Amino acid sequence: MEFHCTDEKCLRAQQVPYRLSIPIEAIMDEVNIAAPFCPHCNSPLTKSKQNEDTDQDIKSTKK
Numbered sequence: 001m002e003f004h005c006t007d008e009k010c011l012r013a014q015q016v017p018y019r020l021s022i023p024i025e026a027i028m029d030e031v032n033i034a035a036p037f038c039p040h041c042n043s044p045l046t047k048s049k050q051n052e053d054t055d056q057d058i059k060s061t062k063k
């Protein structure tokens with residue numbers, strides 16, 4: 001699972017959006033995680049949309 005900072009000032013200051021990856025095993029229950037905060041601007045991070053089927057696609061494509 002991945003989060004990213006959407007604060008415009010932070011984006012300008014950092015040049016690249018701050019991103020935080022959390023292994024899915026560490027989460028277990030999504031409801032129980034507090035929203036992570038950006039260490040640069042202290043804004044709450046937004047959850048990035050990710051395609052969780054990617055791993056399977058890679059396996060079947062390679063050959």
Ligand SMILES: [Zn+2]
Pocket residue numbers: 005006007010011018038039040041042043
């Ligand atoms: Zn930020």
